Amino acid sequence: MSSIWDLANPQLRDLRVYEPGKPIEETARELGTDAGHIIKLASNENPLGPSPKALAAIRAALESSHLYPDGGGYYLCDALAAQLGVSRDHLILGSGSNEIIEFLGHAFLDRGDDVITSEHAFIAYKLVAAIFGARTIEVPSPDLRHDLDAMIAAITPKTRLIFIANPNNPTGTLAGQEEIDRFIERVPENVVVVFDEAYFEYLDDPPDTLRFVREGRNVAVLRTFSKIQGLAGLRIGYGIARPELIRVLQKARQPFNVNGLAQAAALAGLADVEHRRETKRITDEGRAWLQEQFAAMDLRYVPSVANFVLVNVGDGAEIFRALLHRQIIVRALKGYNLAEWIRISVGTMEQNRRCIAALREVLGNRPG
Amino acid sequence: MNTISISRRQFARLLGAGAAVAAVRPALSLAVTPPTTPVTPPAAGATVVRLSSNENPYGPSTKALKSMTDAFGIACRYPDAQAEALVEALAKLNGVSGDQILLGDGSSEILKLCAVTFTGAMTNEKPAGRGNLVAADPTFEAILAYAKVRGAETVKVPLNASFGHDLAKMGAAAKEGLVYICNPNNPTASITPKNELRDFIEKTPRETMILVDEAYFHYADSADYESVIPLIKDHPNLLVARTFSKIFGMAGLRCGYCVAQKETIERMRPHQMWDSVNVMALVAAKSNLEDPDQLANGRRWNSEARSFVIGELDKMGHKQIPSQANFIMFDLKRPVVPVIKALKERNVQVGRLFPALPNHMRLTIGKKAEMEAFLAAFRQVMA
Ligand SMILES: Cc1ncc(COP(=O)(O)O)c(C=O)c1O
Ligand SMILES: Cc1ncc(COP(=O)(O)O)c(C=O)c1O
Numbered sequence: 001m002s003s004i005w006d007l008a009n010p011q012l013r014d015l016r017v018y019e020p021g022k023p024i025e026e027t028a029r030e031l032g033t034d035a036g037h038i039i040k041l042a043s044n045e046n047p048l049g050p051s052p053k054a055l056a057a058i059r060a061a062l063e064s065s066h067l068y069p070d071g072g073g074y075y076l077c078d079a080l081a082a083q084l085g086v087s088r089d090h091l092i093l094g095s096g097s098n099e100i101i102e103f104l105g106h107a108f109l110d111r112g113d114d115v116i117t118s119e120h121a122f123i124a125y126k127l128v129a130a131i132f133g134a135r136t137i138e139v140p141s142p143d144l145r146h147d148l149d150a151m152i153a154a155i156t157p158k159t160r161l162i163f164i165a166n167p168n169n170p171t172g173t174l175a176g177q178e179e180i181d182r183f184i185e186r187v188p189e190n191v192v193v194v195f196d197e198a199y200f201e202y203l204d205d206p207p208d209t210l211r212f213v214r215e216g217r218n219v220a221v222l223r224t225f226s227k228i229q230g231l232a233g234l235r236i237g238y239g240i241a242r243p244e245l246i247r248v249l250q251k252a253r254q255p256f257n258v259n260g261l262a263q264a265a266a267l268a269g270l271a272d273v274e275h276r277r278e279t280k281r282i283t284d285e286g287r288a289w290l291q292e293q294f295a296a297m298d299l300r301y302v303p304s305v306a307n308f309v310l311v312n313v314g315d316g317a318e319i320f321r322a323l324l325h326r327q328i329i330v331r332a333l334k335g336y337n338l339a340e341w342i343r344i345s346v347g348t349m350e351q352n353r354r355c356i357a358a359l360r361e362v363l364g365n366r367p368g
Numbered sequence: 369m370n371t372i373s374i375s376r377r378q379f380a381r382l383l384g385a386g387a388a389v390a391a392v393r394p395a396l397s398l399a400v401t402p403p404t405t406p407v408t409p410p411a412a413g414a415t416v417v418r419l420s421s422n423e424n425p426y427g428p429s430t431k432a433l434k435s436m437t438d439a440f441g442i443a444c445r446y447p448d449a450q451a452e453a454l455v456e457a458l459a460k461l462n463g464v465s466g467d468q469i470l471l472g473d474g475s476s477e478i479l480k481l482c483a484v485t486f487t488g489a490m491t492n493e494k495p496a497g498r499g500n501l502v503a504a505d506p507t508f509e510a511i512l513a514y515a516k517v518r519g520a521e522t523v524k525v526p527l528n529a530s531f532g533h534d535l536a537k538m539g540a541a542a543k544e545g546l547v548y549i550c551n552p553n554n555p556t557a558s559i560t561p562k563n564e565l566r567d568f569i570e571k572t573p574r575e576t577m578i579l580v581d582e583a584y585f586h587y588a589d590s591a592d593y594e595s596v597i598p599l600i601k602d603h604p605n606l607l608v609a610r611t612f613s614k615i616f617g618m619a620g621l622r623c624g625y626c627v628a629q630k631e632t633i634e635r636m637r638p639h640q641m642w643d644s645v646n647v648m649a650l651v652a653a654k655s656n657l658e659d660p661d662q663l664a665n666g667r668r669w670n671s672e673a674r675s676f677v678i679g680e681l682d683k684m685g686h687k688q689i690p691s692q693a694n695f696i697m698f699d700l701k702r703p704v705v706p707v708i709k710a711l712k713e714r715n716v717q718v719g720r721l722f723p724a725l726p727n728h729m730r731l732t733i734g735k736k737a738e739m740e741a742f743l744a745a746f747r748q749v750m751a
Contacts, residue, residue, distance in 0.1 A: 020446055020448045020642060020643070021446065021448075023445075023446075023448045023449035023452075024445070024449065025449035025453075026449055026452075040445070043445070043446050045444045045445055045446065046444045047444075048444075049440075049441065049443060049444045050443050050444055054443075055440050055443070058436075058440070058443070058648070059437065061620075062433055062436060062437070063427070064620050065427050065428050065432075065433070065436075065617065065618055065619075065620045065621055065652070066423050066424050066425065066426070066427040066428065066617040066618065066619055066620060067418070067421075067423055067619060067620050068421050068423065068613075068619045068620060069619075069620050069622070095473050095622075095644050095646070096641070096643060096644070098641045098642070098643070098644075099641060099644065101641070102641050106393075106517060107392055107393065108392065108393065109393075110393055124641070127641075128641075130638070131638060131639055226446075230443070230444040231443060231444065232443075232444055232445055232446045232447075233439070233442055233443045233444060233445050233446065233447045233646060233647030233648070234443060234646050234647065234648065235447075235473075235643060235644065235645070235646040248392050251517065252517060254473075254474070254476045254477060254479075254480050254510070254514075255476070255510070256474055256476060256619075256622060257473060257476075257477075257622075258622075259473075259620060259621050259622040259646050259648070259649060260620035260621070261436075261620070261621065261646070261648050262646060265443075
């Protein structure tokens with residue numbers, strides 16, 4: 001028989017599959033050590049875990065494990081709506097914010113369409129464009145920041161979606177309010193702009209993009225419970241947009257996409273201001289400390305506003321492997337065309353210290 | 369956090385401003401919207417008897433429940449390792465290799481992925497997903513909606529006189545695309561005999577994919593029934609969907625999977641975003657598989673409660689379609705819609721209307737006490 005690729009969508013052939021952060025369990029197995037000894041700073045997860053209130057809610061929800069969840073997430077959407085100052089019909093839940101990115105593809109992308117994003121932007125956008133046979137236009141980002149002016153210039157008659165991760169993963173940089181305002185004024189009305197704000201809650205002075213939603217523009221804002229809420233394993237995120245746009249995305253959703261435990265955990269976690277404050281505090285402290293250490297080691301890093309830092313170590317893949325042998329998992333970024341860099345998620349102070357100690361050892365051992 | 373609130377009037381004005389509609393793919397606008405309203409809360413003090421969604425009232429194994437509380441420490445981590453562990457367990461269980469298994473956020477996601485990968489407008493260039501979706505009527509209809517989102521034509525072929533799939537007609541209606549076979553079938557609880565299905569799979573040309581949905585596999589005990597997983601090795605166009613929502617009692621946790629040849633799975637995989645199944649479902653599914661009591665008890669309790677309710681319905685003269693699942697479909701001899709409504713007012717929820725069988729009711733088999741509550745309400749309503 002001929003290759004299956006003769007049958008498959010051609011754009012999928014060259015698609016690099018997403019490589020997740022290396023799991024702790026797999027690393028432990030490979031190193032012949034206990035999972036408890038491994039430090040994972042590879043997936044921008046919350047090292048404190050979820051709020052105790054969220055865990056208590058999961059425990060209580062276990063007894064409804066056998067019942068189909070409320071697909072629309074009625075109660076959670078109500079709570080989010082109140083917190084965000086929008087109405088429930090501005091919201092859609094996803095099994096991770098990743099799934100909302102997929103809904104956007106189902107809704108707007110077809111063969112021959114264009115998607116615009118930044119070079120070094122979160123890789124999901126490129127993947128989703130490929131799924132639907134659309135072309136991704138990657139706007140150069142020489143200083144590792146989004147160049148919003150260049151994005152405007154890149155718009156073609158076939159542009160359907162523009163994805164802006166703000167702050168961006170893996171660079172940790174932020175486009176500010178003025179830049180964004182200027183950008184939005186110039187985007188044609190028939191292009192949907194997506195602000196992916198997975199790290200929104202870590203920001204001191206977050207730009208307001210919900211105002212564009214309230215103004216009725218074609219803007220979708222994505223948020224997640226995977227990061228500051230510490231619920232990456234539960235898979236829940238949400239999208240905010242004007243009701244008509246939400247109704248379009250709802251059509252691409254399968255009725256029971258978000259599991260019941262995640263909904264219960266998210267609802268309880270939302271109410272725990274203290275857990276969020278503490279997570280932000282240790283993240284701010286850890287990030288400042290990591291950046292000081294990089295400076296002291298004469299390593300180039302990108303000042304970050306999120307819960308991770310991008311640092312130039314010369315050969316990212318090599319340093320990734322060397323750290324792995326010291327039981328520390330970070331992220332190498334060849335797939336992002338950042339081969340000299342690694343991305344280190346901010347951990348607890350103890351984890352940060354162990355990571356830096358190992359990094360010093362590894363770099364010290366390097367010839368030349 | 370941003371908590372600016374706006375008045376209702378402001379809000380109405382903003383909505384009225386009528387932003388330009390972006391170019392939504394035309395097929396999407398034809399698709400149905402899943403409901404966003406919650407299950408109606410019961411009147412104060414009342415408990416609802418929920419016999420509407422073919423759930424397993426006994427829930428997952430206690431081992432599964434424990435594995436979930438044991439996983440609290442990894443709730444903050446992306447669940448890649450746990451997904452891999454479940455894939456391995458499922459591969460072993462089904463006698464296939466790991467690359468022949470695809471996990472889904474419920475088998476619903478598997479159905480969606482099959483529609484996305486294997487159906488589409490006939491105008492699509494050859495390598496793209498193209499071809500129609502052929503399904504029975506009545507059947508589990510979710511996949512029809514997903515195919516419509518992809519712009520595919522959908523064809524419904526009525527069940528035959530014994531409530532099996534009319535495979536000859538379905539095969540004749542297929543244009544490349546995908547034939548969906550739900551076995552046992554929801555909502556009729558009936559099976560399509562194994563010999564007919566085997567013949568059909570042998571005869572169907574390879575450019576038409578066949579998806580056999582075995583959501584209720586574990587409840588079927590007829591000598592005329594079998595899983596088609598063993599046929600996968602000879603048929604690159606055959607896929608089987610399974611779920612943890614039924615006998616494994618995990619509908620709220622969302623986990624299902626697909627078995628097919630490696631290359632068939634590879635065609636689907638790029639259409640799925642990563643990490644779609646959550647960690648609690650993954651660890652619970654694995655522990656559930658390791659607990660043999662889960663299946664044995666599930667089957668026994670289901671067949672006991674089912675015999676009980678069938679006996680009572682027989683006495684009332686309501687004939688059922690022979691059930692090979694955890695629900696039954698029986699002849700009301702009058703329109704079902706008013707009865708559904710009257711039962712709901714008595715806090716008993718039963719299956720929805722299936723327009724192909726407007727005088728039949730689908731009833732999930734719950735615990736014996738729930739079936740008694742149903743019968744009491746049903747007798748009142750029918751009196
Ligand atoms: C910018 C950005 N968006 C979205 C996601 C996906 O998050 P999730 O699907 O867990 O909500 C991530 C995860 O790393 C991210 O960095
Ligand atoms: C035949 C059939 N397939 C699939 C499903 C979807 O199940 P899940 O997504 O919970 O696995 C159902 C649910 O009732 C069903 O009856």
